[in-house]
Amino acid sequence: MKISCISQNVMADMYTLNHANDRYGHVKDKPVLEWNNRYPKLIQTIFGHDIICLQEVEIKNIPLSQLLLKKLKNIELTNYKKYPNNIQELIKNTINCLQKGENIPFFPFLIPELEKPDSKLLNPKPINENFINDLPNYDYIHHFLCNVKTNVCDKYTNPIGNMILWNKDKFELVDFTLNSYSVSVKLKHIETNIDFLLVNLHLKAGQYSCIKDRDFQLKSCFKLCTKIFNNGKTIIAGDFNDKLRELSLNRKVIEDNKFTILDSYKTCDIYNHENDTHSYCEFDHVASYDMDVIIGAAFELNPIPNEKMPSDHYPLIFYICL
Numbered sequence: 001m002k003i004s005c006i007s008q009n010v011m012a013d014m015y016t017l018n019h020a021n022d023r024y025g026h027v028k029d030k031p032v033l034e035w036n037n038r039y040p041k042l043i044q045t046i047f048g049h050d051i052i053c054l055q056e057v058e059i060k061n062i063p064l065s066q067l068l069l070k071k072l073k074n075i076e077l078t079n080y081k082k083y084p085n086n087i088q089e090l091i092k093n094t095i096n097c098l099q100k101g102e103n104i105p106f107f108p109f110l111i112p113e114l115e116k117p118d119s120k121l122l123n124p125k126p127i128n129e130n131f132i133n134d135l136p137n138y139d140y141i142h143h144f145l146c147n148v149k150t151n152v153c154d155k156y157t158n159p160i161g162n163m164i165l166w167n168k169d170k171f172e173l174v175d176f177t178l179n180s181y182s183v184s185v186k187l188k189h190i191e192t193n194i195d196f197l198l199v200n201l202h203l204k205a206g207q208y209s210c211i212k213d214r215d216f217q218l219k220s221c222f223k224l225c226t227k228i229f230n231n232g233k234t235i236i237a238g239d240f241n242d243k244l245r246e247l248s249l250n251r252k253v254i255e256d257n258k259f260t261i262l263d264s265y266k267t268c269d270i271y272n273h274e275n276d277t278h279s280y281c282e283f284d285h286v287a288s289y290d291m292d293v294i295i296g297a298a299f300e301l302n303p304i305p306n307e308k309m310p311s312d313h314y315p316l317i318f319y320i321c322l
Contacts, residue, residue, distance in 0.1 A: 001192065002294075003170075003320040005051040007200070007237045007284055009268075009313035010042055011305065012056040012160045024312070025273040026303050038310035043134050045315055051187075052138070052165040053200035054131070055239045059143050059161040061130045067141055067173060131165065138165040141176045141183055162200045162238070177228060181217050182238070186229060192322050196233040196291060197225060203250075205241045207270075207281075214242055215249045222257045225289075234259075234289045235320065239268075239313065243282050259287040265298035267314045278303050284316040292321035 013035040016024065020033055031037055046052050064072075132140070143161025162183040166173075174186040174195060182201035188194070201221060203214040225234050236259065244251045244261060254261055268283040280301050286293055296317030304312055 001322045003051065003189070003322060004049045005053070005237070005318050005320060006046050006049040006315050007053040007055075007239075007286070007318070008042070008046055008315040009055040009202070009239045009284070009311055010057060011038070011311035011313065012058050014058060014159065015056070016305075022273050023271060024305065026271050026276065026278070027305060029307070032305060032307055038305065041308070041310040043131070045310070046131075047135070049317075050167045050170055051198065051320075052135075052163075053198070053237050054163040054165075055200070055202040056160050057131075057142065057163045058159060060159050062142050062163065063130070063132055064144060065140050065142060067139060067176070068144060071176075072144075131163070135165060137167060137169065139168045139173060140165040141173075141178075141185055143178055143183060162202055164198065164200050175228070177224065179220070179224065182221060182224075184224065184228060189322055194233070194322055196235065196320075197229040199225065199234070199236040199238075201236060201238040201240070203239065203241045207241070210241070211249055214240070215253060218250055218253045222253065225257075231289070233291045235286060235291055235293060236288075237284075237286045237316070237318065239283055240285045241283050242285075244285055254287050257289075259289045260293075262286045262288065262293055262295050262318065264295060264316065265314075266301060267316055269301075269304045269312050271303070271312075284313060286316065286318050294319045294321065 016033050016035075016038075020027075020030060024033055027033055046054075140163060142163035143158075158180075162181075164183050164185050166185070166187060170190055171187045172190060174188050176183070176185045178184070181203060182199050184197060184199045186195060186197050189196075199221060201217075203217050204210040206213075221236065225236075236254075240250065242248065242250045244254070244264075251261065262285070264282045264285045266280040266282050268281045270279045270281060271277075272279070286295065296319065299309075299314045301314075302309070304314065
């Protein structure tokens with residue numbers, strides 16, 4: 001039995017708007033970059049897969065999931081007493097709503113990026129398309145936004161995060177956890193009763209400058225995997241922002257933890273606007289432990305985003321064999 005999975009960096013609208021003339025300078029038809037043009041293509045790309053791992057999702061536009069809300073009812077927050085009284089009151093009122101079980105449609109409180117007078121996020125154009133309305137048969141977990149440390153997540157202020165969706169007719173959620181660079185879910189496949197851990201990560205960008213940061217993130221990731229599932233069936237997928245070459249730090253960390261790195265394909269288009277050149281890199285990967293995983297077919301490489309492909313990352317498609 002094959003479980004169809006897709007990992008897709010959706011290219012956050014915030015980043016796209018800020019880099020239309022440099023990072024995406026090769027796109028002559030600028031409306032191609034607009035979210036209302038890209039979103040229908042993203043939905044078409046990810047639709048129908050059993051499990052969907054998304055990176056660079058603008059969390060402020062995603063309704064707080066009922067699963068996350070349930071876990072947040074017993075939320076514990078620290079480091080908020082340093083804020084002014086009115087901000088403390090806002091936090092307390094928000095926590096009170098959560099503990100009462102009142103669903104807050106969005107959770108963008110205390111985001112410094114939203115408070116800056118010159119911020120392009122100050123009065124953002126509402127984005128109604130948020131993957132939830134168009135995928136009604138899926139449950140989901142995502143990062144949430146706050147500016148204080150919690151017992152659930154240390155994703156303090158970044159309005160960009162990860163998200164996992166799964167077909168709720170095929171899987172039951174056993175548990176989940178969040179950290180600053182990943183969303184992890186333990187799922188049970190209903191038909192076979194098999195449990196496995198799925199980690200959707202997005203490591204720090206910077207091909208050479210952030211090697212040590214990614215090394216630290218990956219080591220933390222494997223500690224988390226051991227804590228959650230204690231060497232059980234595990235898949236780690238997402239945007240590694242790394243080619244995982246032989247003898248590289250990140251590849252060594254993965255192999256030292258006895259995970260198998262699947263042969264990926266080129267997924268990311270890095271555009272150099274100074275000399276109008278494109279570099280296609282294997283930045284998206286799947287690594288597995290005690291699971292049979294098959295990588296899907298590679299895409300024909302063209303400069304992206306374009307009118308057909310809505311991101312600067314091609315999706316990484318893979319299949320879990322149960």
